[in-house]
Amino acid sequence: MTDDAPVVELIDVQKWYGAFHVLKDVSLSVRKGEKVVVCGPSGSGKSTMIRCVNRLEEHQGGRIIVNGIELADDLKAIEAIRKDVGMVFQSFNLFPHLTVLENLTLAPLWVKHVPKAEAEDLAMQLLQRVRIPDQAKKFPGQLSGGQQQRVAIARALAMKPSIMLFDEPTSALDPEMVKEVLDVMIELAGEGMTMICVTHEMGFARAVADTMVFMAEGRVIETSPPEQFFSDPKSERTRQFLGQIIGH
Amino acid sequence: MIRPQDDIHNATAAADVEEPSSAVLAAPSAVVWKPLNWAKSNLFDSVPNAIMTLLAVLLLWEVVPPLLSWGVFNATWFSADGTAAACRDGTGACWALMGEKNRLMLFGVYPYDQHWRPALATALVIAMLATSALRRFWVPALAYAWLGVVLVVAWLMWGGILGLRYVETPQWGGLPLTLGLALLGIVLAFPLSIVLALGRRSNLPAIRAVCTGYIELVRGVPLVSVLFMASVMFPLFLPEGVTIDKLLRALVGMTLFTAAxxxxxxxxxxxxxxxxxxxxxxxxxxxxxxxxxxIVLPQALRLVIPPIVNQFISCFKDTSLVTIVGLYDLLAATKASLADPDWRPFFVEGYIAAALVYWVFCFSMSRYSQWLERELATGTRR
Structure with missing residues (x-):
């Protein structure tokens, strides 16, 4: 499933919010088709890191290279990267004034200039894939949280990205809706998508992750394959964290 | 007046909604005299309320009959000889003024024999506004229709070609001027305001500074001074021989002010x-x-329809300030039409009529905005 070329590479990335050092020497390398699950206590910088990959946040030191393009101030480069990197947010961030179908066709129509019929066909296929084709004409506000998040995944996929970023996609969901979203993500992983996923869903991590990353206080503490990560973590800090979230 | 049989039914239904009290149902006699009952429970249910009710009735008694007798029963509606003689004899309002002076009030100093032109132009614009208000006409063709109407209106107002006599802008006046200034002011100010608002939130310091500075500067001065600047100071900076139409300068002043x-x-x-x-x-x-x-503007603008319409209404009424730079808007034209010594005593009627015209336009905007809010909210609210 994976080959060797890294499609996302973070090298000694630094970021400050004012005087607060959020990311310290963060390095990460993701190969094509690799699934990376990032976990860590809140405030550890994991969301900030993933948001740096498509430049929702600016990094102040180090290098970020996505698909061979280095992220800098060049707007064209940023737009090119964003076209190829889909993102799913904790709070869905669907466009409430547009129907589900319009949410899905918006970017293909206005960024890629795909013909309307083609964009709608693709949107319907994707809705089929996330199992809510019958909701196409509804507005996001009329859907449940789980359905909204599946729409959000479909919206990101509508741009046919090669990399998907998930920023705590199930944290804002009611417990009974978590599974329907994870199922879609697992299916997506099975199709070979490159994924970077910030989540506390350790069951999901065990099922799909090729690499586990543990972050705390703005640093990457541990990067290891899931078998080792869960059974024999290298660092004490990781062990503590796993004890806390799995113990419950 | 009240038939007991029918009313029991109505009262029961009403009582279900208004008050859960079973007393109404228990006493049939009270049901029959429901108006009294209603008055007792709503107007006289306590001593302070009873006093307020009596005071209100007294006030209405003092105000309404004299107003009606002045405005309706004793009013002079027509003047047979075209003079105010009939009005001076009467004790009521002189609505005959409208019959005599309506054209001057509505069209100001526009050449008298050409008044059909501004009248037709105004009617066209109002018809187009009414059409554009309806959702079923929100199609691309509407934009072309507007373009056509604007050209026709410009032709009607200016003339000069196709057999119409040329009428220069200082001669324009009255309702067409008010409507035109307000409408163009709003249409031009709106996009400018969006650019300014976005600029004020920009990440680029230079753009943010310019937009913030502009907004704060313009908001800090009265419209009157902006209009003075536009009409008196601005020409001083122009090279010799270059003049810019006074109406255009006033329009630019209004637009820049409203946009801020x-x-x-x-x-x-x-x-x-x-x-x-x-x-x-x-x-x-x-x-x-x-x-x-x-994404952002469709959601943001929908949220601020009330303050935006507030500003539109303000703009419409503020057009009356262009009188200070010598333009004859509706209010100034009304005032001018009252310059006739014969009719001068009846200025109150003139101003009431002008106020009514302003009110009709502003109230329409207000009602329309409420409808628009509901219409645009369909299906998107949680």
């Missing part, structure tokens, strides 16, 4: 849109202007 206020209303809407909306648009790769046009 509108910009703050729009900014309020922009601030109400969650950060995640922009982030989602960014993440999809939408460039800035498309993100604003497709």
């Amino acid at each position: 206020y509108l910009a703050e209303a729009v900014r309020g809407g922009l601030q109400a849109i969650p950060r995640g909306q922009e982030e989602a648009a960014d993440a999809l790769g939408l460039p800035y202007w498309r993100k604003m046009r497709l």
